[in-house]
Amino acid sequence: MHSLEDVAPVFRDMAHAIVWASVATVDGDGRPRSRILHPYWEWNGTDLVGWIATVPTPLKRAHLDAHPEVSVSYWRPSHDTCSAEATVQWYLDDDTCGRVWEAFASAPAPVGYDPFIIPMWSDGPTSDQFAVLRLAPYRLRVMPGTVMTAGEGETLLWSAS
Template sequence: MTDLTDIAPAFIDIAHRIVWATVATVDRHSRPRSRVLHPIWEWEDGTLSGWVGTGPTPVKVADLEHSPYVSVSYWDSQHDIATAECRATWHHDDDTCRRIWDAYVAAPPPLGYDPSIIPAWSDPTRPEFAVLEFTPWRLRVFPGSALLGEGEVLNWRAAAADDQPM
């Protein structure tokens, strides 16, 4: 098992290069539901956190009330894969929403963009804009080159992940 300090930078490299992630939740009938989101990942003081500005739609809210866990998956045409199994937490406070909004604006393309291009989100303090925080408990980085016997597959699981879903 890889140490988080080894896998987090490799995970972020793939995630920020691919940008768009398929994020799956589970509804109240235990049926999976996926959508494409645009997370920004931060690696600070030994902690990896994902942040995504998104609309708190009734479906997302209900799914995360049923189960606060998400699967975040990145894939590109070179078959580079980065996967994070996470606990998701809603943030509606102005400070967090403004900070993540500003992170999108400040990030270089293709990761960065101006969220105000979405009409409902003209401002980070609008109720139509919220932030989901992703706290990973399992990570996997699978470079496409590993399919050819080159490159290293990295796996990490939090020590306290025993109470997390398998």
């Protein structure tokens, strides 16, 4: 097992290079549902926090009300993979939504983008169709594709105690 300080920046860099993640939630009956989302990860040297700008659909809200956790998985054709299991909290307030909107808008490509390109967000971060999910990881895994394809490199694992 590795320290968060060793794994988090490597996870963030790989996740931001891949950009799109399969994010799974679980409904009240224990059935999983996956969707493709675009998380943004902040690492300050001590804490890793993920942010997802999303539409607060009744289905997502019901799933996260029943089970406020997600599994986030990234993959690219070179077989680089990274994943996070995290607790989730909804943010609908204008301050948080505005800050996360600006984080996406000002981040470098490919993880950064102009959120106004999403038609249902044409009213900006105060739109009732715009919400933010805050992800607090409790487990991270980073595996360069060379571990699987060539037996080279190292899989990094971190788990909160």
